[in-house]
Amino acid sequence: MRFRHADAVRAAYPELSAGVLYATGVGATADTRQRAAAHTARAVARLERATEGEFPEVLAWRRTLTRMGVKPTRYRCASESLLRRLRKEGALPAVHPLVDLCNAISVAYAVPVAVLDVDRITGPLLEVRPALGDETYTAFGGGVEHPVPGEVTYVDSANRSHARRWTHRQSGHSAVGAHTDRVLVVAEAMHEGGADSVAQVMKTIEEEVAAHWGATTATAVLTRETPEFVFGG
Template sequence: MRFRHSDALRSDHPRLAAGALHTTGVDRRADVGPSVAEYTARARARLAGAPEGQFPEVLAWRRAFTRMGLKPTQYRCASESLLRRLRKEGSLPRIHPVVDLCNAISVAYAVPVAVLDADRLTGPLLEVRYARGDEEYTTFGGDLEHPAPGEVTYADSAGRAHARRWTNRQSGHSAVGDGTERILVVTEALHDGAADTVARALETIARDIAAHWHTAPTTALLTSSAPEFTLTDTPLSGRRAPW
């Protein structure tokens, strides 16, 4: 299974920096509470100085959404939505330990972090690309939608869309749940210094996942010259990929 951003998307967004991680064995038993508290405290400290709408990381996504014809205060990137919720409500939703951890790291670094159930992706390719309009997206409520032609989505080889409006909303089809064993984590950024931020965020995600679940994640920083990440079994997984 390969993950990449399309050449057309990279051409239109030359500042795009991305990182990907794959691992197995992420069940609900891990206690990520202390880590979540640490990373959300870091985000709160930054929010005390300025609201999330003034963060360079968020402003870059707002500009990208505007270029895509979206109203940025109606459709927010995932990290902005989480930061906004943290500022207004004081906490983040609890969903699954690995999602909770990645959400906390997302607000700490102010960049989107997507966590997908890798067994719900159809290979051989998952690509972040412009939609054709015939892709199928499943909401968390189970409804079926079709991304508009030209909308950025995560599309697999079966034509299933795993995101709407790039980093705005993930799909319910590949959401992490009780039966999740393997995950693909993706972090993306567009601001000045994005490559450094993504590298630090990805290192943090890998370190914390390894510590909490005793796995050996594989990671890669994706660039225009090295745009693809191959999901391979980690040494402790004991499973082979189904494709």
């Protein structure tokens, strides 16, 4: 299977930095609570000095969403939503050991991190591209939506959308659950210095996956020159 950002996305958003990780053998029995708490603590300390709306990482995504025609304070990028929840409620929701860990790393670096169940994606291509409007998106509540034409989304070979408004919300169809074994993790940043942040995020996730699952992983940092990641078998 292949994952890539479409040339149109790269051209419209040249500041994009992205990293990907593929892992197998990632079950739901690992206990990641201690490590997730350590990463979340970094975010809490930062939120004591400023609100998430002042973070350069968040401001960069707000500008990106605005350019895409989306109101950024209504449809926030995933890391901003998590940081906002953490600031207001003091904790993040428990979903799945890997998702909880990636959410904690996401708030620690203020960078959106998507975790998708590979076995719920139809290959051979998962592409981040502008929507045509006929793609099918399954919400977490089970309802079916269609992305707005031009909206950046993740689209597989069955024309299924796996995200709305780029980094705003993932699909319920490919959400990680109790039976997930193979995952694709994607981190995307738009701020100055984003390449360094993404590299650190992916290194951290890779180390945590190895420590908790001993899982087989493959990672890559994607660029305009090397926009594609081949994974799976």
